[in-house]
Structures are given as structure tokens and as C-alpha cells.
Amino acid sequence: MSKPASPLVPVTSVPLYAQIKDALRVQILDGTYAPHSQMPSEHELCAMYGVSRITVRQALGDLQKEGLLFKLHGKGTFVSKPKAFQNVSSLQGFAEAMSSMGYEIVNQLRSFRVVEADRNVAARLGLEEGAPVTEIHRVRLLNREPVSLELTWLPEALGTRLANADLVTRDIFLILENDCGVPLGHADVAIDAILADDEIVDALRVEEGSPVLRIDRLTHDAAGTPIDYEHLYFRGDAFQYRFRIDREKAGKSAKHNATRKAR
Amino acid sequence: MSKPASPLVPVTSVPLYAQIKDALRVQILDGTYAPHSQMPSEHELCAMYGVSRITVRQALGDLQKEGLLFKLHGKGTFVSKPKAFQNVSSLQGFAEAMSSMGYEIVNQLRSFRVVEADRNVAARLGLEEGAPVTEIHRVRLLNREPVSLELTWLPEALGTRLANADLVTRDIFLILENDCGVPLGHADVAIDAILADDEIVDALRVEEGSPVLRIDRLTHDAAGTPIDYEHLYFRGDAFQYRFRIDREKAGKSAKHNATRKAR
Structure with missing residues (x-):
């Protein structure tokens, strides 16, 4: 040793x-x-x-x-292994973002089914509670190692159009845009850290209690309608989210506020 | 029960x-x-x-x-307690962002000293290894509860100008802009998840092994020079980072790539 x-x-x-x-x-x-x-x-x-x-x-x-x-x-x-990272300065699917950096992305499709939207999923997608939604569970493999578990919910009318798509190699974002003709607009993202639970332990082959980066992402079409709600769970030991933040207008008004407070 | x-x-x-x-x-x-x-x-x-x-x-x-x-x-x-969140769509200090939502932010100054830059800090700030840098450790309290531990490094010439500033109630960003006359430009941010170590347990009063959202942030002045390098550790159980991502140009080129691959 x-x-x-x-x-x-x-x-x-x-x-x-x-x-x-x-x-x-x-x-x-x-x-x-x-x-x-x-x-x-x-x-x-x-x-x-x-x-x-x-x-x-x-x-x-x-x-x-x-x-x-x-x-x-x-x-x-x-x-630690060197961490892979995804630049999230613009909205991209995982394969789209990572393959441009030379990574090979493949997905394990764990389940694809129609379920009744629970209260949270319904609220985010603007549906009635209990409305039918397509629920997709996938594990994303980065160079053949599991790096994230993705739970996706789409309104059923849109979701059923994914049933025959190649969910093993393609991003849902690109299927929506290229096959379904739904141009994407923006996503609202929330990030926090949790410990791996049973499902994540099983899917990502990590130890129970490992750190996990959790992303809650609601994607809208170009008209602003929410169409794709996801929970993404990334291995904390293997992955980083990276982006750039600019100090634009918000800086100015904040500056005025601070000046006022200081008086 | x-x-x-x-x-x-x-x-x-x-x-x-x-x-x-x-x-x-x-x-x-x-x-x-x-x-x-x-x-x-x-x-x-x-x-x-x-x-x-x-x-x-x-x-x-x-x-x-x-x-x-x-x-x-x-x-x-x-x-869980309801999570506080910071909207990071534009570059703002923590107090600046959170006080606009009605939170009271106070900081515990744990240390303020000049140290020799280690290899990582030196590389990020564009300095020689061993160059003097000002190192500041603070705990940010959100409504009187510890929510993040912040380790900050600045080039010494700039850092010494913070020695007499009010680091207990003010953001370093606002001190740099308003007192030092250094307009901020952009920050490069990397986010991942780790488990709390001894220093974080002590500073944030969490259990060992709790999930922690780790932010690595390098802030540049308006001319693009790196001036402020930070490690931010947020309680995973109490805090979220939120932002919006737009599908801009990247979407188009990606679409072409995908179309090519699909042929």
C-alpha cells in the first residue's frame, strides 16, 4: 500500500x-x-x-x-474518476450535448407506460390530476457506464407518438423536434442534492446513501406550453453541470438597492 | 404516532x-x-x-x-422543510438574490487571511502557484439558519480592499462593484453533489454524510479577467438552484446533426 x-x-x-x-x-x-x-x-x-x-x-x-x-x-x-460535465448554457438533450464532446451515449429503457398524472406531474404539465400521461424511465449510459436515471412525463397525445421511436439511442428532445414537429422553447430547471434511494441505487449501481445531483426540468414548446416534465438523477461522483451566468440588468437595479440600503 | x-x-x-x-x-x-x-x-x-x-x-x-x-x-x-431557492439566471450575490424575495441574510465570518495560492486556486485566477491570495471563509445564514459555506479566493491586491468592508451583511459582489469600482462580467459555474465532510458538518450543522450541492464559481470582471474564485457548499435538504435555459442556436445545429445521423 x-x-x-x-x-x-x-x-x-x-x-x-x-x-x-x-x-x-x-x-x-x-x-x-x-x-x-x-x-x-x-x-x-x-x-x-x-x-x-x-x-x-x-x-x-x-x-x-x-x-x-x-x-x-x-x-x-x-x-474519484475524472468527472464528465454537461454544458447547459443552451437547452440540449443529454446525447446531443455529450456526443459533441466525443462521448458515446446509450440508454436503457426501463419502462414506457401510460399512467394517471399525480398531483405534482399534473400541475407542472397543466393537466387535471389523474389525466393520462406517458411515463418513461430510462438510464443514460455514458461510455457504457450508468450516469443518470431519467423519469419523463408527457401528455399522452404526445407521448404515444414516442412509442415506436428509438429511445435507446436518441434524445426525447430530438424526437419531439424532428419526428413530432414540436419546436422546443425553454426549460425551467431546479437543482439540488439528495442521497441515493433504492431505485437510484439499482439503476445507477451506486452505494445506498451516495450523493446524487437532482434536476427537476419542465420543458416548454416554442409557444410556451409545457410538454415534457422530468426528474433527472445524476451520479454525484461522476458528473457535473456547467454553465455561464452573465451579470446583466439585474446587477444594475440591485446596485441601486444596495446603495439605498447603505445610506 | x-x-x-x-x-x-x-x-x-x-x-x-x-x-x-x-x-x-x-x-x-x-x-x-x-x-x-x-x-x-x-x-x-x-x-x-x-x-x-x-x-x-x-x-x-x-x-x-x-x-x-x-x-x-x-x-x-x-x-423536509420547504426549500429556499435562488434564481441564477443572472449573476447575483446570495444576499442580493435572496433579499429581493424577502429573506434575511446574515453572514458569519469564519476567517479572513492571506495565504499562498495552491495549484488549483492559482490556475483558476491566472496567478503563479504560491502567489498571495486573500482567502475568506463565510457561512451564509438564511433567516438565521446556516444554508451555505463559502470559501472565496481573490488576488491579494483586490482582497486587501475587502478587509474593512462589512462582510457580515454585504455580498462580496456588491463590495467589489460599489466600493472597489470593479464592474462584474460573467461567471463560469460547475455544479455537482457531494457528501458533507467535517468542515461542512461543523459550519452548516448537518449530519456527517448529508447531501451537499457544491458550486465551483469563477467570476470575471467586465473585461474578462478572473477576479473571484469560490467554492460554495449548500445544504442539499434546504436549498435549490433554479434557472431557465433557452433552446437557441445550439438547437439548430444539433438538429442538422441528428438528421444526418438518422439517414
Whole structure:
């Protein structure tokens, strides 16, 4: 388990924990510590670098916060895989966004059925509670590994038109636009973090209690009618959402407010 | 612990689990089951509704995925508090965004110091590794409850100008714009989900292993120079990021690609 530790610089103003952090980061990024491999224990690192446990813990904690390491309760510290990310500055389906970056996307279709809309789904799609909706469960595979579970609800009239579409390789967005002739407008998105439950554990092959990025997304057609409501669950250890935010007009009015408050 | 269960509709095509889910959702939203209170056990719910454990588990699992309930390992199922959310369609500081919705924001300043930039911070801010940067740790309180831990790094020349600013009630964004005369441009944001580590547990008063929404944000001035790099850690159980995504030009080129592939 022990690997030769890079010697620490003896006389420097850089704190010991930062030197250890930088040394470990180099070894993680150059593959000395490979993705998913277990890191040496805190005890071993103390011995390797000749430092206290608190110093090692601070270095490991920082690397964990950077996303390079993750802890499994009772099992130790492991090296994260490099995260895939989706740029969501414009509305795109997952395959559309990821294949342009060279990833191969395939979907497992877990279920496709007509159900009665529950209160939440009905409210988001502007339907009566109990109205028929098409419900689709898919797992998206990124380079053959499960990365997200997608639950999709569409009004039945639209949903039935997807029954014969190729849901294994195509995005629902592109099927709607190209096969159904429904141009998309915008989506309202809400993001938070939850722990994996049984269905997510099963679908994404993660441990119970793993961190999951949850996306609630309501997509509208170009006329502004809601047509596609989704819950997306992404593996927290394997995926990032990225986007750019501009400081436009909102900045100005806020500035005035702040100035008023400061007086 | 047992509360009177709403009678299930005996003859209907709505599955039992969906009826229980809808009944429980009504009682959560109307406060019968109050935020942070413990739900009846699966066993008790089976008895109350006269259904099997698998039916109850499906109802609870769906409500958990909606964010209305959360599980604590070995302790049971609890009612979530309604989540606060920040609309991030334009670049705003947290207080700026949240106070416009009627929330009171106050910050705990945990530390303010000059440190040597580690490799990651230096790379993001376009500095040499080891260059002096101002490092600020703050906890943001939303209506007096901790909701996020913010680690901020700024080039020292800019950071020192914040030393005497009111970091307890003001956003760094507004101090930069209004006191330092640095107009903000855009930010690059990456979002993922992690589990709370020791520092987050301490700062946000959550249990170890709680889900955390992690935001990596690099803010640029109006000329495009990176000036403010942050790690934001939001309580997964208390907060949402919301925004709108438009299907602009990207949609068109993607459409052409898809059409080509389909041939």
C-alpha cells in the first residue's frame, strides 16, 4: 500500500498540509493513484510524510472538497474518476450535448407506460390530476457506464407518438423536434442534492446513501406550453453541470438597492 | 404516532401506492406532518392504510424523490422543510438574490487571511502557484439558519480592499462593484453533489454524510479577467438552484446533426 512519498520542502512558508495536498494531487492527476483505487490510510500517510494525523486529515479533506477523493463510510478514502460535465448554457438533450464532446451515449429503457398524472406531474404539465400521461424511465449510459436515471412525463397525445421511436439511442428532445414537429422553447430547471434511494441505487449501481445531483426540468414548446416534465438523477461522483451566468440588468437595479440600503 | 388515515377510494384505477402518496402529500403540505417531524414507520403506515409494506415503500420513495421526505439512516423518515431557492439566471450575490424575495441574510465570518495560492486556486485566477491570495471563509445564514459555506479566493491586491468592508451583511459582489469600482462580467459555474465532510458538518450543522450541492464559481470582471474564485457548499435538504435555459442556436445545429445521423 505504501508508495514512496515525495520529500517535503524543509524550509518554506507553505504549510505542511498544503505541501502534502499538492504532492498527492500531482500523484492523483498523473495516475500514480488510479481512479477508484484506495488511498493509503491516514496512518500510512502520517508515516510516509512524517507528519501528524491532523495535517494528513486537512490535506485529504481539501482534496475531497476539490472532488479528487471521496470517502466511503467505514471503508476508507478513494480516488474519484475524472468527472464528465454537461454544458447547459443552451437547452440540449443529454446525447446531443455529450456526443459533441466525443462521448458515446446509450440508454436503457426501463419502462414506457401510460399512467394517471399525480398531483405534482399534473400541475407542472397543466393537466387535471389523474389525466393520462406517458411515463418513461430510462438510464443514460455514458461510455457504457450508468450516469443518470431519467423519469419523463408527457401528455399522452404526445407521448404515444414516442412509442415506436428509438429511445435507446436518441434524445426525447430530438424526437419531439424532428419526428413530432414540436419546436422546443425553454426549460425551467431546479437543482439540488439528495442521497441515493433504492431505485437510484439499482439503476445507477451506486452505494445506498451516495450523493446524487437532482434536476427537476419542465420543458416548454416554442409557444410556451409545457410538454415534457422530468426528474433527472445524476451520479454525484461522476458528473457535473456547467454553465455561464452573465451579470446583466439585474446587477444594475440591485446596485441601486444596495446603495439605498447603505445610506 | 398514528394519525387517522384518509380513507382510500375502494374502486378506482388509481393504484393504491399513488393514493397513499397523494394523501400523505396533502398532509405534508397542509402541515399535518410538520417540517422535520418524523413520519409514522412503514409498519404503522401499513396498519393505517391496510396495505402491504411494498405499497407503503413505493409511496414513501416517490415522496422522497419529490423532496418532501428524507431518510436518516437507522432513524426513520422525516418531513423536509420547504426549500429556499435562488434564481441564477443572472449573476447575483446570495444576499442580493435572496433579499429581493424577502429573506434575511446574515453572514458569519469564519476567517479572513492571506495565504499562498495552491495549484488549483492559482490556475483558476491566472496567478503563479504560491502567489498571495486573500482567502475568506463565510457561512451564509438564511433567516438565521446556516444554508451555505463559502470559501472565496481573490488576488491579494483586490482582497486587501475587502478587509474593512462589512462582510457580515454585504455580498462580496456588491463590495467589489460599489466600493472597489470593479464592474462584474460573467461567471463560469460547475455544479455537482457531494457528501458533507467535517468542515461542512461543523459550519452548516448537518449530519456527517448529508447531501451537499457544491458550486465551483469563477467570476470575471467586465473585461474578462478572473477576479473571484469560490467554492460554495449548500445544504442539499434546504436549498435549490433554479434557472431557465433557452433552446437557441445550439438547437439548430444539433438538429442538422441528428438528421444526418438518422439517414
